[in-house]
Amino acid sequence: MKQQGLGFESFEALSHDAGSQGIQAPVQLISGYLNADQQAALLNEVDTYPLTRPEIHVYGQNHAIPRTQAWFGDSGCDYLYSGLFVKALSWPKYAGKLREKLRRDFGITANGVLVNRYANGQDSMGWHCDDEPEILACSDIASISIGASRDFVIRHKASQQQYRIPLHSGDLLIMHAPMQDEWEHCVPKRLKVLEPRVNFTFRELIKHYHGA
Numbered sequence: 116m117k118q119q120g121l122g123f124e125s126f127e128a129l130s131h132d133a134g135s136q137g138i139q140a141p142v143q144l145i146s147g148y149l150n151a152d153q154q155a156a157l158l159n160e161v162d163t164y165p166l167t168r169p170e171i172h173v174y175g176q177n178h179a180i181p182r183t184q185a186w187f188g189d190s191g192c193d194y195l196y197s198g199l200f201v202k203a204l205s206w207p208k209y210a211g212k213l214r215e216k217l218r219r220d221f222g223i224t225a226n227g228v229l230v231n232r233y234a235n236g237q238d239s240m241g242w243h244c245d246d247e248p249e250i251l252a253c254s255d256i257a258s259i260s261i262g263a264s265r266d267f268v269i270r271h272k273a274s275q276q277q278y279r280i281p282l283h284s285g286d287l288l289i290m291h292a293p294m295q296d297e298w299e300h301c302v303p304k305r306l307k308v309l310e311p312r313v314n315f316t317f318r319e320l321i322k323h324y325h326g327a
C-alpha cells in the first residue's frame with residue numbers, strides 16, 4: 116500500500132498557469148488499498164446490484180447518464196442529486212464491509228455509498244462537485260475504484276488549473292473538505308478502454324434531510 120500525501124508531486128498537471136503554481140488539492144491517494152480478493156468479492160457483488168441508468172434534466176432536455184449506478188445507505192439517507200431523488204437501498208454485504216474498513220482505517224463515518232459502473236471508456240462522468248446540501252459539512256468522501264484504470268481529473272475553480280490522477284483497481288482516493296467547495300472533478304471518456312470499471316463513493320449525509 117503506497118500512500119501519497121496532499122501534495123501533487125506525482126499527479127500530472129494538465130495546464131500550467133504561473134499564477135496558480137503550488138495549489139494543493141485536499142486529496143489523498145492510497146494506491147492498492149484493496150487486495151485482489153477484496154476487489155473480486157466486490158466485483159462479484161456488483162453483478163447483483165440493481166444498477167439503473169437514470170435520465171437527468173440538463174438545459175431543458177432529458178439525457179440518460181453515460182454509466183449505470185445505485186445508491187445504498189442507512190435508513191433516512193435518501194439522496195437528491197442532479198435533480199434525481201433516490202431512496203437508499205440497504206447495504207450489500209461487501210459494500211458494508213468496505214464501509215467498516217474505511218471507518219477503522221481512516222475514521223470515515225459514511226452512511227451511504229454511490230456506486231457507478233462504467234461499462235467501458237465510452238462511459239464517463241462530467242464536471243461536477245459533490246456539494247449537495249444533504250452532504251454533511253466538512254465530511255470526507257472516500258472513492259474506491261475497481262476494474263479498468265481510468266483518469267480522474269480535478270479542476271481548481273478559482274484558477275481553472277487541472278490535474279490528472281490515474282486511478283487503478285484497488286485504489287482509494289479520499290477527498291477532504293473543502294475539496295467540493297474549491298474543486299470540481301470528472302471522469303473523461305477514454306475510447307481505448309474496453310473493460311468495465313466500478314467506483315464506490317462513500318459519503319456522509321445528514322440523516323432524514325428529506326424527511327423520515
Ligand SMILES: O=C(O)CCC(=O)C(=O)O
Pocket residue numbers: 229231240245258260267282300302314316
Ligand atoms: O468514478 C469516479 O471516480 C468518480 C465518481 C464521482 O465523482 C461521483 O460519484 O460523484
Ligand SMILES: [Fe+2]
Pocket residue numbers: 243244245300
Ligand atoms: Fe463526484
